[in-house]
Amino acid sequence: MSSPRIVILAGPGPSTDILFHALDRAFGVHSIIVEEPVSQQQLLKRRVEKLGWATVAGQIMFKLLVAKPLEAASQARQQAIRAAHGLVADPLPESHLTRVASVNSPECIAELQRMQPDVVVVNGTRIIAKKVLQAVSCPFLNTHAGITPLYRGVHGGYWALANNDEAHCGVSIHLVDAGIDTGGIVHQALIYPTKEDNFTTYPLLQLAAGLPLLIQAVREALDGTLQLQPAPVGTSRLWSHPTLAEYLRNRHRAR
Template identity: 75%
Template structure:
């Protein structure tokens, strides 16, 4: 169906700032016309570090920081050409968001965000890259909250689901999920899932872009179905539900030696 088929329907994006949000907006705006993008201020690096220390302990967090400084930064630099090639091949538009449609809030869970949602009265809310959304926000408006997750849930919840699947020699679950949002961490009911097929050129920093590209058609169909009242859910794949975090330097080097995962 064309954008005109959904004229009058209000699609609102609830997101954190970043390139994936820019790409998501332009893809959905071409298809449906996005009414507004509510962008939250991300949690500060200091707060994130404090939370990780409380949850994981300093040896793990120190290893994660070393991985980011010694591996991830290097991969970001060496993968620029591959990232650009993926964008071109998949027609991903990463131009900045149009400020006239952006509403900025301190947090998705702040009263100001609830107020904005209730004023906008969206027909569908698309979530991308926010902190965990509270039940109060999810219940504040009578519509579906839909998220695209870079991993096959519930096996690869949390972050870097594509990387961890490959590191576990689990290519059959290296992919992306589109799911309803609930107050848990990537625990909402599954709408659709798709696999990615990384090339030898791909690595830790390119997997998420491949997952986003694979997830966009699923997300568009989920939005169409939600707007038409025909949204269907699918059973979760068999396996252990697990929440994954950022790799440490030691884990990354071990996985690279063992499976070749970059």
């Protein structure tokens, strides 16, 4: 029996490195297609168009005054999490890599059709266009750092804690559709941050909790036993980056 063709479709970054090594240990990854990141100028323009200058200015202040110092101060905690869960963040092997400008480019579609994957695992990309999802006849799976559909978008663990909603502070494995974290739910799990954790370590805890579920979902997809789970009760909402004011207001619930 031939090895399964598992293809990772991702943006560059530590979470992609960790995800690759976990899947490669479990199955052997066939290829990784990595897109170029969206430029900061483009991201800023899109955010301003969507949220307005005042909100975006508050988000920038949060990043500069809170997130970056927290990241620097949390290196030991992040290393402890990686060690406790066996997360390997070594660089991606060049032998497995194909680089494209965008996951929605003709080049990416051509690569997917050439590779004919059994499963595509998505991580940290742009919103994937329907034409890409329909280019090959296999499931696309994503690990989302939040409990969907209640905490779609970014920083789902942080926002659950900020809303005093520990019962929905977790991670989701879901099918990818053309929406933002709106695909069918395959598996979900909660995380339990300690006093040592903060905004910059929640995503790593979510990744650690999500990887075993992702491996299970990939195995189910290969076996043809993938089943969707009912969505948790609540209002679906798309969350963005916190502003400095929001963070300070919520600090007694989420660090």
